[in-house]
Amino acid sequence: DSGVTQTPKHLITATGQRVTLRCSPRSGDLSVYWYQQSLDQGLQFLIQYYNGEERAKGNILERFSAQQFPDLHSELNLSSLELGDSALYFCASSVGEGEQFFGPGTRLTVL
């Protein structure tokens, strides 16, 4: 158990819908990262927050957004969902730099 929690574990929804994925980092970790793992794109970095502020952005679609709250938990919002958004979404946390610890992931299926 990495200490990073993600909810829900599984999410099944329809195209065009909007979903919210939630992540709670390890106690004391200020950085939260979101990654997408899909069959065709592999593991890709989406976005990083550090102590409530956006710190880095990767290949995140405009339909996707994220935020980190004062209690340091983070949410990833995916809207206008398409079939190609089906993937495993990971949250990871770290103290600041160095190793990142991953949550169990949220498997999103868009039908």
Add this chain to the structure above:
Amino acid sequence: AQTVTQSQPEMSVQEAETVTLSCTYDTSENNYYLFWYKQPPSRQMILVIRQEAYKQQNATENRFSVNFQKAAKSFSLKISDSQLGDTAMYFCAFMTRRFGNEKLTFGTGTRLTIIP
């Protein structure tokens, strides 16, 4: 931009044998980390080992060790006395130590099967 290449999509080895997974990377950075992550069938991403680029000594964690060749930009993982529980996807990952760029860049992975 950094790239990470894992040229072995699949490997298999008998239980108790030693296996080496290859990884090469490309970067213009001088200060960075390299990692190996393991993803078993449960899909959980588990950190196996980490190497800091400024350290010449190769990292070791129990049965897992790395061969870090900075000039060659090579970072291989050696698993000794392999066990059935080592069956998993293994991902090599790179991270700069530059502020605001602490994302992980992953390779495409090597699927390792330990044969009983």
